[in-house]
Amino acid sequence: MxxxxxxxxxxxxxxxxxxxxxxxxxxxxxxxxxxxxxxxxxxxxxxxxxxxxxxxxxxxxxxxxxxxxxxxxxxxxxxxxxxxxxxxxxxxxxxxxxxxxxxxxxxxxxxxDGGTSAPVRTRTRTFAEADEVRTFEKGRLELLRGNGSDVARAVFEPGWRWSRHVKPIAGTELCTYAHFCYILSGTLHVRMAEGSEFEATKDETIRIAPHHDAWVVGDEPVTLLDWETSGDYARSQG
The missing domain is CATH 3.10.450.50 (Nuclear Transport Factor 2; Chain: A,)
Structure with missing residues (x-):
């Protein structure tokens, strides 16, 4: 073949x-x-x-x-x-x-395209009826699945850090997923593999390329919406 x-x-x-x-x-x-x-x-x-x-x-x-x-x-x-x-x-x-x-x-x-070839049923949902919930130390991810369009809500408690609390689950040195997020509360600090760093806080959007570490800044939990996180992010392989 x-x-x-x-x-x-x-x-x-x-x-x-x-x-x-x-x-x-x-x-x-x-x-x-x-x-x-x-x-x-x-x-x-x-x-x-x-x-x-x-x-x-x-x-x-x-x-x-x-x-x-x-x-x-x-x-x-x-x-x-x-x-x-x-x-x-x-x-x-x-x-x-x-x-x-x-x-x-x-x-x-x-x-x-926008799906004009067939009628689309409009539906409202909340994260209380999430299709999947993944919990890990100092964090939680709730996933709503749609027809080709998923959205996740993540909550990270003070002290959470990807390299400390998700790395053991992922089995990689850095997070290999891309993210496109809107920050609802708190401040998230990101460090890329090449050494650059930046922060995003409440009411800001953030686009994060793969290969990064991230952590919560200060005493306020970070709550965010992510339109790219799905796959096996923070999913236990056991």
Whole structure:
């Protein structure tokens, strides 16, 4: 089976592990969408980190179709159409760099419409009816799932720090997830892998790229809404 056949089959069957198997161990992955602009794309390095990203992207009741796939030497490109339960669609254009029959770099652009092809049922919900609740020392995450659009509310108590309280669960040196958050209360300090640091406080939005540590500043809990956290963040693997 060629790489093209292997990848198309995996995408259309929503087989994340099979998609991941087409990547090199040290591959790089980039995606631009409505929350990750070209200046700050969603990035993942290495098969493990890419796997976490793919599990998040494929964790939907979505029908995937690869409509075009072109291979030329060590480069390839394909167009993927995603159809959501509400009838809305997204198009993903992916560009691949190949080596020894594996993907060493993938960059993609995802654009989604507003779902005009089928009526969408309006519904209000609260976090009291969260689809999933994850608790950990000095923290709690409540997740509401939608048709391709999830939102999480996280509460971090004074003294909480990712590297102290979530790192043992994640099993990574730094947080490998991207976040797009609105701070409801408290102050959050973030330190990136390359050493840069910044803070966000009440009524501010914050975009955090993968590979960071974070902690609560002061005696007030941090409560935030996050439109990107899902996947296995703070989920016990036991």
């Amino acid at each position: 060629t790489l093209q056949e292997e990848l198309v089959r995996a995408i259309e069957h929503r087989d994340v592990e099979a998609v991941l198997a087409t990547f090199d161990e040290e591959a790089d992955y980039e995606l631009v969408d409505r929350t990750s602009p070209p200046s700050e794309p969603l990035r993942a390095h290495g098969r493990d980190a890419i796997g976490r990203t793919l599990h998040d992207l494929f964790d939907r009741a979505v029908r995937n179709e690869v409509e075009q796939f072109v291979v030329q030497g060590d480069h390839a490109a394909y167009l993927q159409r995603c159809t959501y339960p509400d009838g809305s669609q997204a198009l993903i254009t992916a560009m691949l760099d190949l080596r020894s029959g594996r993907i060493v770099h993938q960059s993609g652009i995802r654009a989604r």
